[in-house]
Amino acid sequence: FPFNNLFWPVPSSHDSFSFWVDEQAPVGPDQKAYVKHLVAIFRFLAKKVMKKWSMTQNLTFREQLEGGIRYFDLRVSSKPGEPGHEIYFIHGLFGHKVRDGLNDINNFLTKHKKEVVFLDFNHHYAMSEEHHHYLIKMLKDVFGHKLCRIDVVEEITLNYLWEDVLVFYHHPSAESCPVMWPGSKIPAPWANTTDATDLIQFLETTLGERAKYGSFHVSQAILTPRVKTIARGLVRGLRNYLVEKNLPTIMMWVEAQKPGVDGVNIITSDFVELVDFANTVIKLNNLLIQDRPQAHDLFSDCHKD
Structure with a gap:
C-alpha cells in the first residue's frame, strides 16, 4: 500500500499527559x-492557580486514543532529590509516572490492531544519562516489537507501520538506539502567541516551508499564555480564559486544510474533547484516500468494537 505517511493528517493533543497533576508534589524543574x-509564599493557593494553567487536556490517554488521538506530546522529568531513576510527566506540576502512561497506551494497542501511535518526548528536565537510559529501556520493555525502527521517512508506507509505535526522542542519549527517532525528524514550529490571527498566519507560513525538510510535521494549533494573560485570567484558567473563545477561529483553519506535500500532517490542540477535533482532522484524509478506503483503518479501528 504505497501511501506516504508524510501526507496523513493525524490528530494530536498538546501536553497530552496533563489531564492530572499532583498538587502535593514540589513545583517542577521546568518552572x-x-x-x-x-x-513558596502562597503554597497551595499558588498551586491551585498553576493547575488551572498547566492542564491542557481533560481526557486520559485511553480516552484520547478512543477519541482518535494518535500523536502524544510528552514532557518528562525526574523528581530532584528522589532516590532511584523514576520518570514523571511534567508541565509546571508533576503528573503520573511515565511507565503508567506507557502501559495504558500499550494496552490499547494490544487490544486494537492496525494502529499507529506517535510518542514525542520533546522536553526532558532534571535527567542525567542514567535517567535517559532508564527511560529508553522502559520504552523498549513496554512496547517491545511494536517499536518502529528508524527509516527514511519518505519511504515509509502504511503497511510498514501497522501496529507500530514511533518514538521521537529529542536527546543525544538516544542517538545510537535504532528504535528512537531523532527530534529532527518531527519539527514542531511554535507560534508562541496569544492571538489567534497571528497563530494562523504562523501556521500557514510554516506549512509553506515544510516540504524542504522531508519529515513529519507538527502544526501546533495552540495559543500560549503570557504572564500578563495569566494575571488577567488568574482564577479562570487556560481553558476558560484563552482556549474556548479562540477555538472557533482555530477550528475554521483546521477544517480548511488539505493534506499533501505542502499540507498538514500532525495537528495539535488543547482540550481535544471541547469540539469534534479528532474527527475533523481525520476527515481531511478523505481528500487523499477517496479511492483507498482501507487507509481509514489507521484511525477508525478503535470504533469498530
Missing part, C-alpha cells in the same frame, strides 16, 4: 525561579 518563589 522559572520566580514561579517557585511565589509557590
